[in-house]
Amino acid sequence: MGSSKYQWECHITSNTSLLNLTIKSSVLLGWCSEIKMSMSQTLPFLYATGTYYEVGFSIGSTFAERINRFWNESEGVSKYDIPFHETSRGQEYFNAALKVCEMNFPQYIQEIKGMADGAKMPFDHLFMLNISKEVQNVLVKVPSVTKEKTGCSDVFLNRPTVKILGHNEDCDPKIKKYGYMVSVRILDEQGVRELESFTSYCYPGVLPGTAVSFNRYGMVFTIDGLYTDYIIETAPPRQFLNRSIIKAHSLDELIELIKNPGFGVAYGFAVNVVDITNPTDFWSIEVGPQANVSLFHVHTIAEEKDSSKPCHYYHINQYKHLNIQETAELKSSKFRTKRTEELPPPNSLHDVLCVLGDQENMEYPIYRTKRSTDKSATALTAIVDVNKNRIDFYTENPSREKAVPLFHLNILDV
Secondary structure (H helix, E strand, C coil): CCCCCCEEEEEEECCCCCCEEEECCCCCCEEEEEEEEECCEEEEEEEEEECHHHHHHHHHHHCHHHHHHHHHHCHHHHHHHHHHHCCHHHHHHHHHHHHHHHHHCHHHHHHHHHHHHHHCCCHHHHHHHCCHHHHHHHHCCCCHHHHCCCCEEEEEEECCCCEEEEEEEEECHHHHHHCEEEEEEEECCCCCCEEEEEEEEECCCCCCCCCEEEECCCEEEEEEECCECCCCCCCCCHHHHHHHHCCCCCHHHHHHHHHCCCEEECCCEEEEEEECCCCCCEEEEEEECEEECCEEEEEEECCCCCCCCCCEEEECCCCCCCCCCECCCCHHHHHHHHHHHHCCCCCCHHHHHHHHCCCCCCCCCCCCCCECCECCEEEEEEEEEHHHCEEEEECCCCCCCCCCCCEEEECCCC
16 A cells, blocks of 8 residues: 555445445545444444554544544543643653653654544543553542453463453443444555554554454454552553554564563553464463563463363453552452352353353443443453454343354454
């Protein structure tokens, strides 16, 4: 595509074979489709090519209404992010975070600037969205039920015949309403050399990488929030490291990106990883906040050939391997973990769907919907089927009778 910059838009629905294609401007930023199964299941999808700024601008302009509505309707933004930003302490942290990101990740600052310009929003607003993990989880006093609003559940199965990574993306309920998919190619300033190529489910106004992503090299990433009771204010916010790691070509490169030498990371997370080109083992990597170089632990989910032995592994929103001080009350995480221990060991895709769709605990279910005890909602469920080279995306409970994916994508072109 080079540096050609047309923007194409089409709308695909399940009940029509018509394809409406419109050239939006003369300057190729993207191709956007809206995938629908019913009125309750819809997810817009943008294909974009350009520099970091241009891709950001394409995302911002395409999803401007969603980003603006999320900013105006999100309880976390109005109750915590904005009031904190208006204090001297908030300004101090904002400026410190921006300074370290400009040094460590200037390309992603350009991406946010493009998104802000495209959405016709102040840069400060979108940068605030990208530091909200640190703000809402540590820097302001937020009820624990709200802190766990950004949490997820993951299930691995690893046998030669069944290789699955299942992921529930749990988040602010407004993200379920306003989230979107992007598939992008980042080019250098001359529009010649490809720097990155990935597909990602995105929170409105937030850099790609915080949820489910995969890249052209066959690497698949799902992220679980982890809740330390401290941050490293001189290190880049978690969101920027999440954005960085989705370009990794291999496990070794991923680990180096996670370490982020010279900078480290401000806040913790876990990344669950599958490499389609090297599918024998899977990995779940816990990351902890530390200056200069991130803390991390790699747990390998080895292929189990003995059918009489369990082949599964769970990761939710608690540290299992790194010895790190966590937030005291993580009720949803604890109850979701307890429920997985009560269930029979999963052995099939059907079993994984049943685990991820489980709502036996009415106060703290695995498949989450907003309620008095739990302020989160499962925005989507992603099922990575390694042997089929595909990811299925569900936007409704995947364990329900006759549940079908909204759509699926091949991970590698074949």
